[in-house]
Amino acid sequence: MPLSNAQMRDVQSVLHPYTNLVKFRETGPMIIERGQGVRVYDEHGKDYIEAMAGLWCTALGWGDNELAETAAEQMKKLAFGHLFGGKSHEPAIALAEKLKEIAPFPVGKVFFANSGSEANDTQVKLAWYASNARGLTKKKKILSRTKAYHGVTLASASLTGLANNHRSFDLPFDFARFAECPHYYHGAEPGESEMQFSARMGANLEALILAEGPDTIAAMIAEPVMGAGGVIVPPEGYFDQVVRVLEKHGIPLIDDEVITGFGRTGNWFGATTYGFEPESMSIAKALSSAYLPISAVLLSPELSDIVEQESGRIGTFGHGFTYSGHPVAAAVALKTIEIYQRRDLVGHVRHVAPLFQKRLRALADHPLVGEAVGVGLIGAIELVADKKTKTNFEPAKQAGATFGNFAQDEGLIVRPLLGDRIALCPPLVITEEEIGELFDRLERTLAKSLDWATREKLIAA
Numbered sequence: 001m002p003l004s005n006a007q008m009r010d011v012q013s014v015l016h017p018y019t020n021l022v023k024f025r026e027t028g029p030m031i032i033e034r035g036q037g038v039r040v041y042d043e044h045g046k047d048y049i050e051a052m053a054g055l056w057c058t059a060l061g062w063g064d065n066e067l068a069e070t071a072a073e074q075m076k077k078l079a080f081g082h083l084f085g086g087k088s089h090e091p092a093i094a095l096a097e098k099l100k101e102i103a104p105f106p107v108g109k110v111f112f113a114n115s116g117s118e119a120n121d122t123q124v125k126l127a128w129y130a131s132n133a134r135g136l137t138k139k140k141k142i143l144s145r146t147k148a149y150h151g152v153t154l155a156s157a158s159l160t161g162l163a164n165n166h167r168s169f170d171l172p173f174d175f176a177r178f179a180e181c182p183h184y185y186h187g188a189e190p191g192e193s194e195m196q197f198s199a200r201m202g203a204n205l206e207a208l209i210l211a212e213g214p215d216t217i218a219a220m221i222a223e224p225v226m227g228a229g230g231v232i233v234p235p236e237g238y239f240d241q242v243v244r245v246l247e248k249h250g251i252p253l254i255d256d257e258v259i260t261g262f263g264r265t266g267n268w269f270g271a272t273t274y275g276f277e278p279e280s281m282s283i284a285k286a287l288s289s290a291y292l293p294i295s296a297v298l299l300s301p302e303l304s305d306i307v308e309q310e311s312g313r314i315g316t317f318g319h320g321f322t323y324s325g326h327p328v329a330a331a332v333a334l335k336t337i338e339i340y341q342r343r344d345l346v347g348h349v350r351h352v353a354p355l356f357q358k359r360l361r362a363l364a365d366h367p368l369v370g371e372a373v374g375v376g377l378i379g380a381i382e383l384v385a386d387k388k389t390k391t392n393f394e395p396a397k398q399a400g401a402t403f404g405n406f407a408q409d410e411g412l413i414v415r416p417l418l419g420d421r422i423a424l425c426p427p428l429v430i431t432e433e434e435i436g437e438l439f440d441r442l443e444r445t446l447a448k449s450l451d452w453a454t455r456e457k458l459i460a461a
């Protein structure tokens, strides 16, 4: 199909994230015009179930008037206000208080930023600031994991464990170190149980810490469920092992809840689902249901105190963004949390997640599906060329991207990730009926994909 006028204007002017910009000149963008509930509509009026909640973010779906009205009211009352040098405003204060109230660990103070990347860059700076404040000036390395996703700014991209975020950007910086990705499906040895695999991950983490020197490591950062790296759900006992090893060596845990925060895994936070207490936490995305950009770092009382003391010693806490705690974004985030509580969204997730997981796991029987995993309202399937040997398609065959295109034809938006893993992360407000429709469309997509793979002779006989 020739490109529409809007598509041509786009191709000539917009530099798109995460896009092969050469190929894109031929295909152009899919232009989304509007959204309502769990659906979005393209420029031709075709409807799609948005099974990724955008970028794992619009928990309330599209078209929530209460949020739109809150933004408009706040914009009329105080369109901008900042938190530098002692200024403040009610939306930022009330939001910080609310976050302290709902956090799954004791929180001293809350720092506001605008994106998950900024929150995680802030985490790195806080870890270094705290090490210097304690006189532990060698303690600067941050542990992350292969396939982790923590963002794209210089520090957070350094902690992201994906080659495409490093290649040609001269990253990662030298402070980042990577432990293994705890992917049981591919990483387990024959006959190894999940608990045994987790114990091995724990032992390997400890070996890495000892090789680097515990006195050189300022923190470890981890997503409860690894998102953009492929929706890697932690195997049984994994976080118990991580916490045991970190505690033994006095290394704080930074919990990146940018995707898992606010109900995604069936609890308010992933830390509760996996039973750990971090030293600090990054949140974004569902914090405002993505209606406006806002993120936050929640600091333990001890970390808050040390940051406060160091700012007193050197004269200031020299960090902050113009839009840190922006009043309109803060008011919308506060209203978002009020809506989550009023509608008992976490209760709703618990109610509908069993159906979501049942339909998801049933896909494991399909000839193209190697793994079908998830927790709460997040999950993924992995497309494989050979189920028995767990062999992936050659990347050049673009199996994931092809699946994504077939899905779009069926009126379904999913996200193909590295290794042909197809992510699902629908708005948390999704109903059982809509979950049924989502998986009906997904099953039709799988059938088309199987025809394609058979025609192209890509699958094992």
Ligand SMILES: Cc1ncc(COP(=O)(O)O)c(C=O)c1O
Pocket (backbone or CB within 6 Å): 055, 056, 114, 115, 116, 117, 118, 120, 149, 150, 151, 152, 223, 227, 228, 256, 257, 258, 259, 284, 285
């Ligand atoms: C776990 C996690 N951390 C951080 C980020 C970065 O957030 P942002 O894109 O808002 O910078 C993301 C984005 O997907 C994420 O999934």
